[in-house]
Amino acid sequence: MNTDQFDLTTLNTSQMAPQIAKLRSTGTIIAVVGLVLTGLSVAMGASAQGFWSRFWASYLMSYVFWLGITVGSLALLLVHNVVGGGWGFVLRRFLEAASRLLPVMAVLYIPIIIGYPQIYAWARPDEVAHDKVLQGQTWWMTPAFVIARVVIMFASWIAISTIINSRYAKLDEKDDPEITSWLSVFSAPCIVWYVITVTVLSIDWVMTLTPHWVSSIIGFLYVVGQGLSTWALMAILATEVTKGEGVGERIPDRYFRDIGNFTLAFTLLWAYMSFSQYVITYSGNTAEEATWYVERSHNGWPIIGFGLIAFHFFAPFFTLMSSTVKVRLRNLAKLGAFIIFMRFVDLFWWTAPHFRPGLTISPMDIGLPLAMGGLWLVLWTMQLKDKTLVAKYDPRFRLYWPPHGHHGHAEAVGHGGHEVPALAGAQAAAAHGRGD
Amino acid sequence: MAKKARAINASAQAASAGTLTAPGGTGIVPAPGHAAPPVPVGDEETFAIIEPGHTYGSISQKISEIILHGNLWTGWLVGLAMTVSLLLLMLTALSMVILQGVGMWGINIPVGWGFDIISFVWWIGIGHAGTLISAILLLFHQNWRTSINRFAEAMTIFAVMCAGMYPLLHLGRHQYAYWMFPVPNTMQLWPQFRSPLIWDVFAVSTYFTVSATFWYVGLIPDLATLRDRATNRFAKIIYGVFALGWRGSAKHWHRYTAIYLLLAAISTPLVLSVHSVISFDFSVGIVPGWHSTIFPPYFVAGAIFAGFAFVLILAIPMRALCNLRDVITMKHLENCGKVMLATGMVVFYGYLMELFMGYFSRNTYEQYMTTNRMVGPYGPSYWALFFCNGFAPQILWFRKMRTNIPCLFIVSLIVSVGMFLERFVIIVVSLHRDYLPAAWGMYYPTFWDWAQFIGSIGLFSTLFLLFVRVLPSISMAEVRELVHHEGHTAGAGEVAYEEAETSGDGQTTGSNLKPRPAQA
Numbered sequence: 001m002n003t004d005q006f007d008l009t010t011l012n013t014s015q016m017a018p019q020i021a022k023l024r025s026t027g028t029i030i031a032v033v034g035l036v037l038t039g040l041s042v043a044m045g046a047s048a049q050g051f052w053s054r055f056w057a058s059y060l061m062s063y064v065f066w067l068g069i070t071v072g073s074l075a076l077l078l079v080h081n082v083v084g085g086g087w088g089f090v091l092r093r094f095l096e097a098a099s100r101l102l103p104v105m106a107v108l109y110i111p112i113i114i115g116y117p118q119i120y121a122w123a124r125p126d127e128v129a130h131d132k133v134l135q136g137q138t139w140w141m142t143p144a145f146v147i148a149r150v151v152i153m154f155a156s157w158i159a160i161s162t163i164i165n166s167r168y169a170k171l172d173e174k175d176d177p178e179i180t181s182w183l184s185v186f187s188a189p190c191i192v193w194y195v196i197t198v199t200v201l202s203i204d205w206v207m208t209l210t211p212h213w214v215s216s217i218i219g220f221l222y223v224v225g226q227g228l229s230t231w232a233l234m235a236i237l238a239t240e241v242t243k244g245e246g247v248g249e250r251i252p253d254r255y256f257r258d259i260g261n262f263t264l265a266f267t268l269l270w271a272y273m274s275f276s277q278y279v280i281t282y283s284g285n286t287a288e289e290a291t292w293y294v295e296r297s298h299n300g301w302p303i304i305g306f307g308l309i310a311f312h313f314f315a316p317f318f319t320l321m322s323s324t325v326k327v328r329l330r331n332l333a334k335l336g337a338f339i340i341f342m343r344f345v346d347l348f349w350w351t352a353p354h355f356r357p358g359l360t361i362s363p364m365d366i367g368l369p370l371a372m373g374g375l376w377l378v379l380w381t382m383q384l385k386d387k388t389l390v391a392k393y394d395p396r397f398r399l400y401w402p403p404h405g406h407h408g409h410a411e412a413v414g415h416g417g418h419e420v421p422a423l424a425g426a427q428a429a430a431a432h433g434r435g436d
Numbered sequence: 437m438a439k440k441a442r443a444i445n446a447s448a449q450a451a452s453a454g455t456l457t458a459p460g461g462t463g464i465v466p467a468p469g470h471a472a473p474p475v476p477v478g479d480e481e482t483f484a485i486i487e488p489g490h491t492y493g494s495i496s497q498k499i500s501e502i503i504l505h506g507n508l509w510t511g512w513l514v515g516l517a518m519t520v521s522l523l524l525l526m527l528t529a530l531s532m533v534i535l536q537g538v539g540m541w542g543i544n545i546p547v548g549w550g551f552d553i554i555s556f557v558w559w560i561g562i563g564h565a566g567t568l569i570s571a572i573l574l575l576f577h578q579n580w581r582t583s584i585n586r587f588a589e590a591m592t593i594f595a596v597m598c599a600g601m602y603p604l605l606h607l608g609r610h611q612y613a614y615w616m617f618p619v620p621n622t623m624q625l626w627p628q629f630r631s632p633l634i635w636d637v638f639a640v641s642t643y644f645t646v647s648a649t650f651w652y653v654g655l656i657p658d659l660a661t662l663r664d665r666a667t668n669r670f671a672k673i674i675y676g677v678f679a680l681g682w683r684g685s686a687k688h689w690h691r692y693t694a695i696y697l698l699l700a701a702i703s704t705p706l707v708l709s710v711h712s713v714i715s716f717d718f719s720v721g722i723v724p725g726w727h728s729t730i731f732p733p734y735f736v737a738g739a740i741f742a743g744f745a746f747v748l749i750l751a752i753p754m755r756a757l758c759n760l761r762d763v764i765t766m767k768h769l770e771n772c773g774k775v776m777l778a779t780g781m782v783v784f785y786g787y788l789m790e791l792f793m794g795y796f797s798r799n800t801y802e803q804y805m806t807t808n809r810m811v812g813p814y815g816p817s818y819w820a821l822f823f824c825n826g827f828a829p830q831i832l833w834f835r836k837m838r839t840n841i842p843c844l845f846i847v848s849l850i851v852s853v854g855m856f857l858e859r860f861v862i863i864v865v866s867l868h869r870d871y872l873p874a875a876w877g878m879y880y881p882t883f884w885d886w887a888q889f890i891g892s893i894g895l896f897s898t899l900f901l902l903f904v905r906v907l908p909s910i911s912m913a914e915v916r917e918l919v920h921h922e923g924h925t926a927g928a929g930e931v932a933y934e935e936a937e938t939s940g941d942g943q944t945t946g947s948n949l950k951p952r953p954a955q956a
Contacts, residue, residue: 136798188833192781199789203796214797216730216789272708276732283720284727288799 006250008401009392011242013093013384019241024381031374037367045362053355055364056115060205061351062369063112065229065344066376067105068222072230073098074161075194075223081164081180081187084396087258090247090329092391094237096168097383098230099161104379106154108372112205116143119355121211133212146204153197160190168391175393198223210354213292215281221273228266229343232336235259239333241384247329260326263339267320270346271313296349300359304349312342344369481839483770485580485918487762492916495763499912500665502758503905511757512905519897526891529884530605538608540884547867547879552602554859555889557714558742559599559896560640561735561855563647564707565743566592570650571703574696580771582918583763587754587900587909588747589651594899595746596644598892603636605888632716639713643706650699656682657692657913711739718862724805725866728793734786741779741825742855744772745848750900752845754909763910766839773838776851780829783858787826801871813878814865817857824854 013020045051073095080088080095088095116123121134122141128134134141164183171179199219207218238247281289296305316339325331348365391397482488490498532540543550566588573581604613616637618627627634660682663675682688715735718726748769755764794806809818828850831837838844869876903909 133798137796140796195785199785212798214793216728216786216793217733218729219785219789220730220733272712273733276712277729279716280719280727280729280731284722286722286727288797 006246008247008251008390009388011245011247011389012386013241013389014386016241016245016384019243020381020384023237023240024378027374027377027381029374030370030377034367034370034372034374037363038371039367041362041364041367050355052115053118054352054362056112056119057209057351057355058362058365058368059115060112060119060209061344061347061365062372063105063108064205064351065347065369066372067109068226068229069233069376070098070101070105071157071194071198072226073234074102074157074164075191075226076230076234077164078160078187078190078194081183082191085258086400087262089390089394089397089400090251091234091238091259092168093384093387093389094234094241095230096165097380098234100165100383101376101379102154102158102161104376106158109150109154113143113147116146120208122146122208131211141204141208149200149204153201156193156197160193171391171393172387177395180394180396195219195223198226206350209351210292210295212288214289215277215292217273217277221270221277224266224269224273225343225346228263228270229340231259231263231266232339232343235263235329235332235336236340237380239330242389247389257323257327259329260320260323260332263332263335264317264320264326267313267316267339271317274308295353299357301349301353303359304345308342308346308349311338312346316342481761481766483767484765484922485767486583486915486922487765488922490762490919492919495915495919496661496665496912498760498763499908499910499915500662503662503908504666504668504671512901516898516901519894519901522891522894523898524891524894525887526895529887529891530601532884533605533888534610538606540882541888542880542882542885544877544879546870546875546877547864549606549863549867550879551881551885551889552606554856554863555892556599556602556606557859557863558856559595559602559892560643560714561711561739561742562746563592563595563599563643563743564711564736564739565747566590566595567643567647567703567707568740568743569747570654571700572707574700575704579918579921580767582914583765583910584747584751584768584772585914586651586654586911587750587903588743589647589654590900590903590907590909591743591746591750592647593644593651594896594903596640596647597899598896600640600644601892601895602888603640632713632720635713636717639710643710646699646703646706650696650703653692653695653699654911654914655907656680657684658908658911660684661912662908707740708736711735718866723866723870724799724801725790725809725862728790730786730789734783734789737779737782737786738825738855738858741776741783741829742852744776744779745851745855748772748776748844748848749852752841752848754904758904758909760910763915769841769844770835770838773832773844773847776847777829777832777838780825780832780851784826787822804869805866808869809861809865812865812869814861814868817865818861821854821857821861824850824857828854 042055076088076091077095077099080092120141121127121131122137123143128138164187167179167183167186170176199222202218202222206222207213207215278293281293284290296302316335319325319335325335352365390401392401529540538552541550541552543552566585569581569588570585570592574585604610607613615625616627616634627637656679659675659679663672663679666672666675712732712735715731719728719731721727751764751769751772755761791806794802797803809815828847831843831847864879868879
């Protein structure tokens with residue numbers, strides 16, 4: 001690795017203005033294409049029966065994805081504050097920028113409130129009046145209470161994001177280990193709160209799309225899904241923004257291979273939890289639970305289900321087995337694009353079937369995610385302020401840069417491990433350890 | 437950061453006091469009774485992964501000395517006498533059940549699974565921490581695992597042994613145990629592969645095989661060290677045979693590292709799969725209280741939670757009795773505390789999700805089950821469970837408490853009780869009142885249930901005490917590697933490393949060792 005002329009600590013986001021401008025124009029194009037596709041759908045089908053419930057389900061799908069990235073970025077920052085790791089330093093600015101988009105995501109939730117009666121049985125009073133189960137759930141599922149929870153969730157996320165972003169800004173100005181340790185103490189309970197809020201979100205927004213159905217693993221599934229989407233998108237964004245700056249090429253692989261490892265781990269966790277839910281529901285085969293899978297096992301839907309097994313699990317899993325993919329940010333970005341596509345397929349599988357008798361895809365199913373994504377991307381690029389790419393004053397960062405010789409500091413904190421130099425050490429140790 | 441500053445302070449104190457780092461390759465000989473270093477307590481404990489100042493020689497010396505010092509140690513003998521008497525209790529209970537049948541236990545219809553399956557799940561869960569430490573933390577390059585992986589792996593193997601006994605006994609007709617395996621036979625009997633109970637057979641036997649292999653492979657370089665250091669001819673032969681001709685050549689190390697990483701990769705999915713399969717034993721059934729999709733991840737988290745509690749229960753007395761405070765340092769204890777806090781939160785989340793879904797689903801049976809857990813005849817067990825696994829571990833949020841050894845030990849004991857209660861609540865409280873009120877019943881463990889369970893703790897402890905006496909409870913080869921690594925990062929360690937390079941430890945053969953005086 002040639003690191004002689006390359007210094008990560010002097011790299012500034014203002015140097016990357018051309019790449020950022022390019023991303024911004026790409027975002028604009030994506031948003032326009034998305035809006036056109038959505039407009040096309042509305043123009044063609046708005047009068048069809050049930051169109052608006054399909055529309056809002058599609059909107060919800062793309063919203064859950066883009067909110068997942070935004071909150072997921074906040075969660076990764078919180079996790080990094082607690083556990084550290086090389087990945088956090090290279091992704092720091094990108095995650096920070098994403099976490100600052102939470103107020104925008106809060107505004108984008110408002111249309112869903114208008115769509116409540118179209119998609120949620122609990123928001124239709126006449127239906128609740130005739131359904132004992134829904135009546136029994138009114139202690140939790142009433143529009144007012146759901147909105148109150150949404151307000152609390154966003155208020156807390158925005159507060160957490162504002163607090164940690166302001167501390168990061170302070171940390172960029174001066175070398176103060178106190179800030180890092182404060183962030184670590186502050187972030188740990190915030191992670192707990194994050195898991196609680198995502199659980200509530202997945203129950204309120206997604207589980208109740210299918211009335212009467214319950215699955216207690218849903219919170220974990222959405223935490224994992226958000227994580228996976230965030231890793232994938234961040235690999236793409238980091239690659240695009242730093243293109244030509246040598247970040248991916250000139251930093252030793254082992255410093256940032258965690259990004260690949262985490263993508264692999266989250267792919268596995270997603271598969272593990274989805275499979276668990278399926279096996280338990282299938283074996284139990286009770287009317288109230290199996291409905292969810294029954295809906296998805298007819299009229300073309302199984303193609304999506306099998307597609308998820310093959311391409312949301314096996315394809316990325318086997319690709320990530322190869323370390324040339326796992327340790328190179330640029331290769332991860334390519335895989336990331338594929339994972340993001342499959343994340344949408346997964347969310348489509350979660351949100352759409354209840355509103356369509358058979359598998360159909362309309363332009364808005366592609367248009368709404370693109371429109372929202374384009375907007376997200378444009379706003380995100382605006383958040384990339386003129387700052388150094390890495391948090392060079394974070395005391396933990398010094399363990400990662402500059403990369404040392406064969407026994408770099410990073411190994412001592414756990415990132416070199418059992419590579420060849422370690423083996424040499426073991427041999428030397430053994431040679432001395434033998435008594436006679 | 438405060439953590440670092442403390443570590444550096446500790447090493448500076450040690451260096452200035454000159455007590456912990458004796459010069460020369462012999463390193464420290466912490467034999468109690470002669471020039472023993474003052475026992476570091478409280479703030480004097482180190483937060484380094486290993487007390488700075490150790491050399492390759494001092495590590496080999498220190499750890500092999502526990503085994504090779506010659507005479508038996510009174511404290512150990514007293515401990516063994518106690519655990520063997522518990523083991524005898526278990527053998528008595530076991531004989532009773534084999535001779536008289538499972539009717540000796542309190543199980544009945546509807547509660548067909550009682551203490552036997554509770555203990556099975558409890559023991560299997562405990563084993564998981566060993567695998568997590570030895571395999572997953574290795575792959576994640578968490579090098580603090582090095583000092584605790586060996587005895588944690590031993591804990592895994594012994595715990596799986598204890599666990600494996602219960603389903604076999606529960607069969608009732610023990611002579612037909614082999615029917616669980618797909619053995620071709622003229623009776624055309626074939627296991628029901630759609631049953632998770634059969635998945636269990638394969639999950640647990642695979643787990644035992646892989647864990648035992650991993651453990652043994654990891655032991656080989658240390659067995660060679662013991663062979664080379666032993667003065668007793670019998671010990672030389674025994675360790676020599678099991679060392680498989682290890683010479684420590686570059687080729688040996690190359691192959692050893694390859695197989696070790698490979699075994700770690702094979703063990704990793706087992707951490708998830710074994711306890712997930714065990715959770716399927718319950719969750720694929722439709723008994724209210726068993727049928728919940730969160731079971732697999734929450735069982736796995738519970739297993740790691742229980743396992744780390746047990747690691748602490750074993751490590752805290754062991755580091756005191758064998759004087760290993762400089763190898764199993766405060767950092768290890770604190771990290772175990774952190775893992776317990778994190779996995780404990782997942783477990784608590786599981787309880788709360790079950791509680792929420794119980795009422796949210798509006799399913800009559802689920803609702804009744806949830807109410808029955810809280811205010812039914814076994815109500816106190818549910819609240820005790822909340823206290824033990826939900827509330828008590830919250831104290832570990834505070835660093836002061838995480839680094840307070842008595843506090844860690846007490847929390848670990850509470851969690852171990854809590855994990856037993858968890859399985860009691862899931863198994864017994866769910867079974868005793870399911871769908872038909874006419875089929876409800878009560879379950880009371882008998883003397884033989886208790887004898888079997890408490891006795892299995894005797895089996896575990898006996899095996900563990902024997903292990904501590906005849907095998908290195910800390911991996912010498914890996915800790916030497918750690919010394920090498922730390923030598924490049926810490927000032928004090930650098931010196932140690934240089935010493936080792938120049939002087940080696942050629943002079944520290946077994947003959948130099950002074951036998952450890954007997955102590956209570």
